[in-house]
Amino acid sequence: MNDARYPNISAIDNRLAELENEKQRLLALREALRSAQNERSVQTFTPEQKVALFRQRFRGREDIFANRWQNQQGRSGYSVACDNEWVNGVCNKPRIKCQDCSHRKFSELNERIIYRHLAGHQVVGLYPLLKDNTCYLLAADFDKGCWQE
Template sequence: MGSVEASYTDSDIRFFLELFRGREDVWAKQWVGKDGAHGYSPQYSAFDENVLKKHLSGELTVGVYIIRLDNTVNFFVLDIDIKKEVFEKTLQSQDTA
């Protein structure tokens, strides 16, 4: 199956920026070292349209610090990691049901 390149309008970009508003003065940029080590480093600038476009195109992997300067949040994230074996067993049991 081939990949599909997504396109976003300026209106979409503004919507994403409004929806995923995080801390105003910093965002996180992923780095990968020559040895394969990886992590995130703070970028002390606004998370703006240019950063978001690079993220959506796959050029950058970024993170948003969700606690804003006024100690509020605009959204939350629930990250659930499921072992591959458990996921596959669940799919198999659904196929036989």
């Protein structure tokens, strides 16, 4: 069957071998490119750089922040951090509420607090609305099933 309409089987085999070689070359090239891309995208930061990056991305009031708490019944929430909280002779909790306390001294959000938060030692919340009613970020909460409503 040497008809021009029917290609030679050996020619097909040769072409398939060429295509297989080309495929292997392209796969190797793709893997090399992925490796190079991953090497560039992985960047290590010092703890100080991580704190600075976090503070740059999540900016809010620095004169105040909130601590997360959980009581014995399992209720949890956030309360303004106070330097005098539970200090003997100064803090009168639970007899006097924090909002009515004359010894209230709000804690500042600083590098040490951010580091403790990032390290998982303390859960804090920031106050995004600044004193001049501006803010740097917008947060959206999508954890409930009805978030699309």
